[in-house]
Amino acid sequence: xxxxxxxxxxxxxxxxxxxxxxxxxxxxxxxxxxxxxxxxxxxxxxxxxxxxxxxxxxxxxxxxxxxxxxxxxxxxxxxxxxxxxxxxxxxxxxxxxxxxxxxxxxxxxxxxxxxxxxxxxxxxxxxxxxxxxxxxxxxxxxxxxxxxxxxxxxxxxxxxxxxxxxxxxxxxxxxxxxxxxxxxxxxxxxxxxxxxxxxxxxxxxxxxxxxxxxxxxxxxxxxxxxxxxxxxxxxxxxxxxxxxxxxxxxxxxxxxxxxxxxxxxxxxxxxxxxxxxx
Amino acid sequence: xxxxxxxxxxxxxxxxxxxxxxxxxxxxxxxxxxxxxxxxxxxxxxxxxxxxxxxxxxxxxxxxxxxxxxxxxxxxxxxxxxxxxxxxxxxxxxxxxxxxxxxxxxxxxxxxxxxxxxxxxxxxxxxxxxxxxxxxxxxxxxxxxxxxxxxxxxxxxxxxxx
Numbered sequence: 001x002x003x004x005x006x007x008x009x010x011x012x013x014x015x016x017x018x019x020x021x022x023x024x025x026x027x028x029x030x031x032x033x034x035x036x037x038x039x040x041x042x043x044x045x046x047x048x049x050x051x052x053x054x055x056x057x058x059x060x061x062x063x064x065x066x067x068x069x070x071x072x073x074x075x076x077x078x079x080x081x082x083x084x085x086x087x088x089x090x091x092x093x094x095x096x097x098x099x100x101x102x103x104x105x106x107x108x109x110x111x112x113x114x115x116x117x118x119x120x121x122x123x124x125x126x127x128x129x130x131x132x133x134x135x136x137x138x139x140x141x142x143x144x145x146x147x148x149x150x151x152x153x154x155x156x157x158x159x160x161x162x163x164x165x166x167x168x169x170x171x172x173x174x175x176x177x178x179x180x181x182x183x184x185x186x187x188x189x190x191x192x193x194x195x196x197x198x199x200x201x202x203x204x205x206x207x208x209x210x211x212x213x214x215x216x217x218x219x220x221x222x223x224x225x226x227x228x229x230x231x232x233x234x235x236x237x238x239x240x241x242x243x244x245x246x247x248x249x250x251x252x253x254x255x256x257x258x259x260x261x262x263x264x265x266x267x268x269x270x271x272x273x274x275x276x277x278x
Numbered sequence: 279x280x281x282x283x284x285x286x287x288x289x290x291x292x293x294x295x296x297x298x299x300x301x302x303x304x305x306x307x308x309x310x311x312x313x314x315x316x317x318x319x320x321x322x323x324x325x326x327x328x329x330x331x332x333x334x335x336x337x338x339x340x341x342x343x344x345x346x347x348x349x350x351x352x353x354x355x356x357x358x359x360x361x362x363x364x365x366x367x368x369x370x371x372x373x374x375x376x377x378x379x380x381x382x383x384x385x386x387x388x389x390x391x392x393x394x395x396x397x398x399x400x401x402x403x404x405x406x407x408x409x410x411x412x413x414x415x416x417x418x419x420x421x422x423x424x425x426x427x428x429x430x431x432x433x434x435x436x437x438x439x440x
Contacts, residue, residue, distance in 0.1 A: 005362075008325055012332045012354040019347030024397060054300055 093257070099147040100258050107273055109223060110264035111145075112136055116257050117161065126169040126193065126253070128152070132261055133160045141221055143262040149227030149250030149274060150174065150215060151259055162261070166253050167228065168193050175218040176228050178211045179271065187213065187228050187247065195229055195247040207234055207245060214271050223262060225271035250274075301421075306413040309383060311338050311349075313422045315357045316382060317429070324361030331357025345397060352389045356382055376419035383415035 104111050118129035132138050134157050144151040144164045152172065156163040165172050172189040176197065183206070185199030197213060211231040217224025229247035237243050301308055311334035319327025335353030339346045360382065384407075391403055 005325055009328050009354065009358050012328055013351060016332070016347040016351035016354065019350070020345060020393070020397070023345055023347070 096147075096258055100260060103145075103147045103273070104260055107260075107270065108268060109262060109270075111260040111262050112138065114144075114162075114259050114261055116259065119254075121254070124170070124191075126166040126172075126189065127155070128164040128166060128253070128256070128259075129161050130154075130164055130259055130261065131161055133158045133162050135159060136261075137263070138162050138261055139263075143215075143222045143226070144259050145226055145262060146251050146256050146259050147274075148252075149229070150222065151251055151253065151256060153221065154261065164259070167249060167251075168195055168253060174222060174228065175216040176213045177216045178207060178213055178231075180208075180211050181206050183207060184216055184218075195249055196235075197231070197245040197247055198242050199245070201237070201240060201243045207231065207243075209233065211245075213247065217269070220265070223265070223270050225269035225273075227271075227274045303417065304413075306417050308417045308421045309386075309414055311335065312353060312356065312383060312386060313379065313418055313425060315353050316360050316379060316422065317425060319357045319361035320364040322361065323364070324358045327357030327359075327361030328354045329357075331355070345394070348390055348393050351393065352386050355389060356386050376423045378419075379422040380415040380419040383418045384411055387411040387415075 100113060104113060112132055114130040114132040116128050117131045120127040120129075128144075128151070130144065138154060138157050140154055140157055142154045142162075144154060150167060152164045152166040152169070154162045155165040166189070167174060167187065168189040170189050170191045174187045175184070176187045177184045178197075183199055183203045185197050185203075187195055187197050190196060199207070209231050213228045213231070215222040215224055215226040215228060227250040229249045231245045232248045233246040235244040235246065301310075315327060315331045315334050318330050322330075331353035332350045335349035335351065336346065338349045338353075387406070387410075391399070391406065
């Protein structure tokens with residue numbers, strides 16, 4: 001058994017050496033051809049299978065890469081969108097602050113810039129919280145304005161903030177007059193979040209839609225001439241003592257982010273310092 | 279026997295020229311016929327190892343276009359030797375298989391180099407060892423260990439199912 005084992009090995013070694021010897025003497029091509037007859041078809045078949053398998057594998061890898069690339073690009077788009085929004089937001093804020101600063105510089109009264117940090121918009125109360133408070137020497141009943149007009153008044157002062165009662169608050173009343181006719185009256189907030197102008201019927205006969213209303217300055221609470229809104233509709237109640245006019249506010253209270261808290265008390269009319277027409 | 283020989287031919291000699299390039303890592307390709315011969319010799323003994331080595335080596339020689347008989351001889355010797363020694367070695371652990379295949383690859387390369395030198399093979403041994411033999415030996419070691427593990431897993435799964 002053992003001898004057979006070694007005999008087999010010897011045969012194999014001998015065949016190998018014979019092949020090598022034949023090749024060294026120039027008979028190599030025939031032996032090579034003989035082996036090639038067997039190997040070439042096998043190799044061709046194998047290559048086909050391998051190529052097919054590799055093609056599937058390559059396709060899979062490509063698909064995987066494309067998927068990963070797609071995921072990466074989606075994330076990139078998402079990031080760029082957020083970035084663009086942030087830039088746009090910063091741009092908007094910058095523009096608003098510039099407008100506010102310009103107003104602050106041109107107004108003949110001392111003001112304190114503040115940022116709106118909270119909003120109460122329930123209907124019972126309509127108020128904004130501004131980040132200026134007792135530490136900034138803000139006082140109750142101080143007027144709060146924006147570059148477009150009157151926002152409201154401060155009704156509560158806290159250490160680091162103050163509550164601003166917005167003009168549309170149901171409890172808000174402001175003395176006002178129509179710029180064109182000088183018709184005096186009171187601007188009141190309504191529970192549905194709108195503004196109305198209450199005036200004596202005999203005084204408001206010439207009132208028209210589109211008329212601009214500003215603060216009257218009566219009572220010394222608000223400086224005179226700050227835009228409040230524009231007449232949208234007139235509610236003529238005939239023989240009644242008072243008539244009403246629905247107003248479009250000059251300020252978009254829902255979107256105001258920066259305000260000026262009026263700390264000085266000017267004597268002059270401020271109408272000219274705001275955009276014409278309210 | 280026939281199936282195993284077919285496996286040697288398909289999985290070794292012929293596959294080497296077509297499959298090994300696809301397995302190339304950093305320019306290094308494994309010697310698939312050697313791995314197959316070693317694994318079969320370990321299971322089937324020296325006679326089968328020698329025949330499988332001879333066939334796989336011969337096909338590898340033919341496929342590579344080199345001297346017919348060089349790898350047939352070296353792989354027959356390796357197959358025989360590893361088949362004879364297999365029963366005395368603890369070869370079931372990857373810790374043995376990896377260095378084992380590395381050493382076998384180097385041994386086969388040295389025998390091949392010695393044979394080729396008789397036919398005026400020009401390359402110096404040092405460079406051949408550094409750039410071809412040792413990287414391939416390491417690759418063979420790891421690939422062989424993976425194959426052994428895969429075969430063990432297949433056998434275990436088959437044993438459980440029966």
